[in-house]
Amino acid sequence: MLIAMDPKVYMFDEPTAGMSADEVPVILDLIRKLKTVNHKTILLVEHKMDVVRDLADRIIVLHNGQLVADGAPSDVIQSAIVQEAYLGTGKRSKRGST
Numbered sequence: 001m002l003i004a005m006d007p008k009v010y011m012f013d014e015p016t017a018g019m020s021a022d023e024v025p026v027i028l029d030l031i032r033k034l035k036t037v038n039h040k041t042i043l044l045v046e047h048k049m050d051v052v053r054d055l056a057d058r059i060i061v062l063h064n065g066q067l068v069a070d071g072a073p074s075d076v077i078q079s080a081i082v083q084e085a086y087l088g089t090g091k092r093s094k095r096g097s098t
Helices: 024-035 049-055 073-076 080-087
Strands: 008-011 041-045 060-063 066-071
Touching: 008 024, 024 041, 024 049, 041 049, 049 073, 060 073, 060 080, 066 073, 066 080, 073 080
Parallel strands: 008 041
Antiparallel strands: 060 066
């Protein structure tokens, strides 16, 4: 229905949540195709980093309601705070992190 309305902005909130492994590629392909349309903006809220890496041209990361990173995927993913808070590779042990 969203695509039929031809909006200028597409907003997806965890579009692959609850989908089977067979369904996920269909949605990701659809979003990739939408990215090729000129003059369209896609806002994707997603916690699965493999999906983010695959689709994002720019990543904005919020942690506890604060902006902690904004930029190209390769730069944001390498950010120490993003690594610690979301990718589990920071200095805190898993038991000590919240």
